[in-house]
Amino acid sequence: MTAVVTDKNDDRVPTRIEAGIKVKGAARFAAEIPIQGVMHAALVQAPLASARIRHIDASKARAQPGVVSVITHEAMPRLNQGAFLALLREPRVHFAGQPVAVVVAETATHARRAVALINVDYEALPAITSVTQGSSEAFAPKVAGRTSTDSRRGEPEGAMAAAEVTIEKRYTTPTHNHLALEPQCVIAVWDRDGAGVTVHTGSQAVFAHRKAIADGFGLSVGRVRVVSKYLGGGFGSKGSAWLPCLMLGIAAARHVGRPVKLELTRAQMFTLVGRRQETIQTLKLGAMRDGRLVAMTHDTVAQTSSFADYADPVATPTRVLYACPNVATSHRLVRVNAPQPNPMRAPGEGPGSFALESALDELAHVLKMDPLALRLRNYAERDQHVDLPWSSNGLRDCCRVGAQSFGWARRPIAIGTMRDGHHVLGWGMAAACYPVYRMASEAVVRIEANGTVRVRCGTQDMGSGTYTVLAQLAAEALGVPVDGIDVELGDTALPEGPYSGGSMATASFTPAVEAAAGRVRQRLIDLVIEDGESPLHGLSADQLVLSDGYIRAGTGNAAERLADVVARRAPDGIEAFADAAPDAAPRYSSYGYGAIFAEVRVDVDLGEVRVVRLTAAYAAGRILNRRLARSQFIGGIVGGIGMALHETTIMDERLGRIVNDNLADYLIPVHADMPAFDIHMIDEDDPHLAGGIKGIGMLGTVGTAAAIANAVFHATGRRIRDLPIRLEHCL
């Protein structure tokens, strides 16, 4: 039933089809699109966390050669307010770093220099600069991600009181920033008559951006085109979080009547394009001596901005991952004069699984039970949160395959026994789950008279391999090599495709592309069967196969090139459109699963923690391309290593300012921090999911931080509940 795919790459699995042009520098990212006469925008940012603008003196800047315009809230065109902070709307500062004016100039250098010449007179206002400071005003948001704010099943309080063992712990995770390699950039080109606009930008959602732009500027969507051919990563920061500045760039272009380019700096990426919100989580577990969970509560307090609400679905793993009859969860927000949080890779599930999977490790220690056995003891036979059966649940397979490959059975239960000179080794594990999301998608597949196959779908490739899997889907259906397939994506002129976010792009477009390709295939088969000139004339559809660019009889030598069929019978090409949408009322609950096993090495005197090796096994539906999937999982895991050991955005609470807004001081793991990766994919055949795809982008980031923290405990006996783990925690 399940086939385990191990860590070895297979030469037959396609590499990224766009890799060649990226390596040669021929792939043009948004900032590299050449636009005649483009002007350059630069932002004036407020240095205070909360203030009112009394006056902006831009006279010196305006007098500079090369400066075209300085736009402040007084001159800013009024946009129809969307569900985001419309910048330059009012003389009010909500967080340090907020743009208060835009300079447009002939060159980027002119624009930047003019920024320094603008004097803004602020009246400082009281500011809330930390979650702790504002915690008395915590409130319940309307939703937590796509889930309910609170949940309750059974009688958690009574069950907790009756439990044989209880633990109650507080865990914290800091603010993180996405920091994709490619900074956000927009080049806006308005039509001569101002009635429409073309927007080149790195976007995780060209259609959602098109709609927001159309709404904001009062245009019909038909007059707005958003193009995003290549992205240098996104991790959540090139979706709605990018909208405020994206709109600013487009508005600036309309204001000056010329094309305008606005590219963010690295420092601006710490304040203007979202962040993973800081969380304070309280977890209570009640269990029987045999390890059975009888009660769980998980209460999260998290940061949001002073002007909008956003809550990550932190409690999702607690709600669904384990069988437990009595569970209550809640999400609360605190308004802080700080940048707006938004989803970042494994939003909620990442920080939430750190708390849950750490707490389970603590419980296992109290029970003197193997942490893996504790997970398996509490395997959930169905989704108790929504009371539905699983479409499939591969958690046990993940645990078995991962544990075996890692050698978990040899783990000593005692703490700190694996000494190696000045170091001590520790082994920790965690389980992971991430929900399967899907949205509607359209696709067009086409074969030309010369045999060229084209796939057109308005989704995006964040660098993770969407071009390649779109080609693979068509190649497989039409029996043609992946190499020659022409894939078009990242453009609202194409059929509407899904977001690249929430691990849902592939799950969403696969059914549509497969259906469209299937229609082209069927049309090809029909053509040869009915064509007296074809050597395949008169055969039935089930006697024909498509392979290597030919259509052949399953037995015998009769065959014909696809290109010849098309050229003769359909010289304009064959094209098929298809769309696919998820069920409105699903009858099954769908998640991808994982089990992560980490070995850490801690210097007993100096406190340095390094991850030595990391085994992870994932059951996430059908894997289209194992090479790219492995890369995705590793990318997710590296995010988890960063969460465990490195990443934190530091706010000086007196100043309300972020003080490490650069990649020298915001640490991310470097190559030397990479463990030996041992990745396993359990190929699932989920009959209840169209296309069988579960999505894998987020899963690697779930559970990894807990597995590492649990390994640190196993090595040192130190239970670190506040991320990131620093060497001083282990001294």
Added chain:
Amino acid sequence: MNPFVYRRAIDPRGAIDMAARPDACFIAGGTDFMQLWKAGISAPNLLIDISRLPLTAVERHDGGLRIGALARMSDVADHPEVRNSYPVLAQALLASASPQIRNVATIGGNLLQRTRCLYFRSGSLPCNKREPGSGCGARDGENRLHAIFGASAQCAATHASDLAVALVALGARVLLASQNGERALLLEDFFRLPEAQPEQDTVIAPGELIASIDVPAAGTWRSYYLKVRDRASFEFAVVSAAVVLDLADDRIRTARIAAGGVGTRPWRLRGCEAALIDAAPNAATFERAARLAGEGAQPLRHNGFKMALLERTVLRALQAVRGDL
């Protein structure tokens, strides 16, 4: 960046003559300077490119070693004499930055790099070192990585160079050239305490050029550099220690220890040295000496852990020098 004049010097004398104005600045590898310039922390009107001056040699001198100020970090780290006789130097260099940066950055530039203090590096936060009189953001702010030795009310920023720590432990001298001729001084005295002028990191005068670094003869010295940091590579020291010992006849003849990440300049641990000199090089001696490392420290709110960490780092480095590891 401000508009500026660029000139390339072809010999040291020419460079010095060009630099005889207060708004001039030398540039060699530029790995730190370009960051400072882009961030608006430096704004020279005259940029003097010294990268082609013939100051790149690493050669024997007076029984020791003379390292040209423009020698690249990677070249010095790979130099056979450095590797064989001054392991502390090679180790400190290889623990610095990344291979790409070491291939470009020069020895002189490394010594003149500015602090990594978050408040200094961010163009508009309060910082007396960047903008005298604007206050110190770090003393009562985010000071996990700041100094526990040598701070003043105005500044608690650490000196970031690993190389400087190793060179101070080796008793290196720096040779400065100017229109007034040359002067040599101990590298240890080249770096200033912040006191009331934290904007002055060193005693170098305007227009003065670092010509070379002279490292004394190594003789029978043994040495080691140990760097403790928040990730495995490409990161500055949380704490580091450079240890130079001369061991003979079961006796420590000389001991020089400098620490990084703890002081406002590379910090000599004279108390530790005194406890080592003339003692037997055994575990008890090393432990006794290392325990003195944190003596006199004045930790801030977030960096108290550095006292214990420094003791352990020194102890580990001493053990490594003796070959216990």
